[in-house]
Amino acid sequence: GLTPNQVTAISAAFTFTGIALIALVQPAVWLGIAVWLLLAVGYAFDSADGQVARLRGGGSLSGEWLDHVVDCIKISSLHLAVLVSMFRWPATDSDAWLLVPVVYAIVAAASFFAMILNDQLKRVHQVSGATAPDAGRSTLLRSLLVIPTDYGFLCIVFALLGAPVVFLAVYALMMLANAGHLALASVKWFRDMGALDARRAGAAAGSARVTA
Numbered sequence: 001g002l003t004p005n006q007v008t009a010i011s012a013a014f015t016f017t018g019i020a021l022i023a024l025v026q027p028a029v030w031l032g033i034a035v036w037l038l039l040a041v042g043y044a045f046d047s048a049d050g051q052v053a054r055l056r057g058g059g060s061l062s063g064e065w066l067d068h069v070v071d072c073i074k075i076s077s078l079h080l081a082v083l084v085s086m087f088r089w090p091a092t093d094s095d096a097w098l099l100v101p102v103v104y105a106i107v108a109a110a111s112f113f114a115m116i117l118n119d120q121l122k123r124v125h126q127v128s129g130a131t132a133p134d135a136g137r138s139t140l141l142r143s144l145l146v147i148p149t150d151y152g153f154l155c156i157v158f159a160l161l162g163a164p165v166v167f168l169a170v171y172a173l174m175m176l177a178n179a180g181h182l183a184l185a186s187v188k189w190f191r192d193m194g195a196l197d198a199r200r201a202g203a204a205a206g207s208a209r210v211t212a
Contacts, residue, residue, distance in 0.1 A: 004056070004063045007049040012070050015042030019074070022161070023081040026089050029162030036159040039078075043152055046071070068116060075112050079105035082171065091164035100168070104175040111149070111182050118189055125196045148177035 002010075018038030025031050049067055050059065083101040091097070147153055157174060160167035 002052065004049045004052045004059055005066055007045055007052050008063070008067050008070055011042045011045035011049065012074075013042075014038050014045065015074050016077070018042065018158075019077050019081045022078075022158070023084040027085065027091075027161045027164050027167070032159045032161030032163075032167075035161060036155055039155040039158060040152070042074075043155055072109070072112060075108045076105055079108060086168070089164070091168045097168060097172075100172045100175055103179065104171075107175065107179045107182050111178065111185075114182075114186065114189060118192070121193065122196065125200060146181065148174050149181050 015038065018035045021031060021035055021038070046067070049063070079101045082104075083098060086098055086101065154174065157167070157170055160170060
């Protein structure tokens with residue numbers, strides 16, 4: 001069977017083919033469908049590499065590193081490809097719209113890095129037996145509110161490439177939703193880190209009293 005790294009490579013092949021088409025081919029109905037399918041298939045394989053790793057007895061650090069690096073390149077290059085497409089085949093007369101994919105790229109990269117860093121810091125902290133704040137807490141409302149931040153939903157939006165003005169409007173709304181989510185989530189994430197700091201300080205103080 002396929003190894004996790006091979007699954008990651010297949011995911012990258014589909015994803016980056018779709019991204020290349022965005023930048024190199026003039027928007028059309030068929031292009032939107034093709035890009036959507038390529039990105040969606042790439043996303044499906046990206047979601048599967050972790051499952052393959054678990055079925056094979058656990059993943060490797062090199063595999064996790066490769067997966068994160070590919071994701072990082074994907075997240076940035078996707079919005080840069082939109083920028084190239086908008087520059088080559090503008091949907092409006094205003095160059096100001098070119099700022100949308102630029103801001104989206106920044107927001108997406110910052111969100112990805114923050115989430116990875118959060119997981120890493122919580123994982124390290126939990127080694128001592130602590131439980132991360134709000135772990136497992138989820139609501140239906142929250143699930144609905146974060147739909148615009150879901151990469152799978154973004155893949156579907158690219159099916160609108162054949163209608164450039166509509167795509168641009170939806171894409172801009174997605175950018176605003178993601179920027180708003182990042183701003184709100186950053187406050188929570190910072191508080192979570194503060195809570196972890198407090199727990200670690202409390203655990204250290206308790207250990208000092210025991211050994212004294």
